[in-house]
Amino acid sequence: MAAALLRNVGRQNLLAKHKAVFCVVKPSGPMSTEQAYQHMDEFWKKNRRLNRPLSPHLRIYKPELPMMTSLAHRVTGIAMALTVSGASIFFFLAPGDYEHYLNFVQSLDMGPVIITAAKYIITVPLAWHYLNGIRHLSWDWAWGFGLPKLYQTAYFAILLTLIVSSVLVFGFK
Template structure:
């Protein structure tokens, strides 16, 4: 590439053409407009400009029907955030508290909650772990090139949901 451009620049015909272009190029005149500081600060926002021009807001997300795949993806991220919150809460609690976990179990038992309430609370705590784990296995299977057809993606999505609920129920009943 370098040798080609170097030989082109040495070409007398090309040099003459460049010289003619430089001579024939018209001079450009630039005018500057001085704007007072108060006027320069008052600019319209993106929304104000669109309203002034009569542009409507694009419907973006409101036109889409929720799909299993998108809902599972959003839930997978949400359960990841929940698990991160669990880890932070348990870690900070262990660092800041002089009590061990049995103290907190005694406090919860002292609330005299019904068994259904305790199972529901344990299910709510167990579901993020079960769902995130099942989705992780699903993604690992996808990484091997399996279950990537749309029917298989939906099938594995329903299987993931089913196994997540069963695992959460088992953990909640312990």
Template structure:
């Protein structure tokens, strides 16, 4: 077995181990680590919500869509959802009305009621039903084409968007004058 003397490390190791400066350094290290750099305090559990709310107020808010230039992609998406919701509301509303008052909302009474309306009200009512129906139907076909992997480029998305708008306008006019 090699001794530290043979390697020439005997006296430096002894000095490092038994020197009083090392003991002073260890005491310094212990006192430094024992002290905390921040103060803590004990809070009740209900204070957590208040602290969280204060932190949320300091967070930056994400940009709202109004700061962006309007694009046909997000406008089409918003209107597709809106027209789908509106058409569903009309369908369920009429269905529930027919369920609770079948004598009032049957086909004969509805046709008689609409026949008695002025022409301007008829055309306005047709437009209010035809426009969302035409747009939602045609934009739905656009979405189906995307599901098949067609028109997925930026150019294709914009072309189909403008095509849906033009076809919706033509379809709405055609449905109004039927």
């Protein structure tokens, strides 16, 4: 009981002595437009004086492999979701059936280079998203967080994506 009383009295004395440090009161009312522009001008002058970049992502963050693989994982996921949704809506609303459109594509008589490129365009995002997703799941199990492991698993996922895509492209006729 005495200790709690001493602690409370000491805390009040400390706050009273250092009121300027602990209790800085700033006006909390709305700013006028002029005050906002003045505040913004002071902010940018300070940044120029300290030689800070105006857009830090352009000068500070260099694209590195872990960041780019994560970005590619997100982009492929969004692209596949939009593609599957769009194709589903198209085939639901379009006249004719799937066989009609398959025959139409076959009648275009495209060369083997175009067909192989189209197969890669379809299989690479699918393989990448699946394999890199396994890599992301390993992080959920707290494996592979060290920087050397991040790079090793990224290179492995890229290599395995190319292998799996090639098997899918050339394995089925």
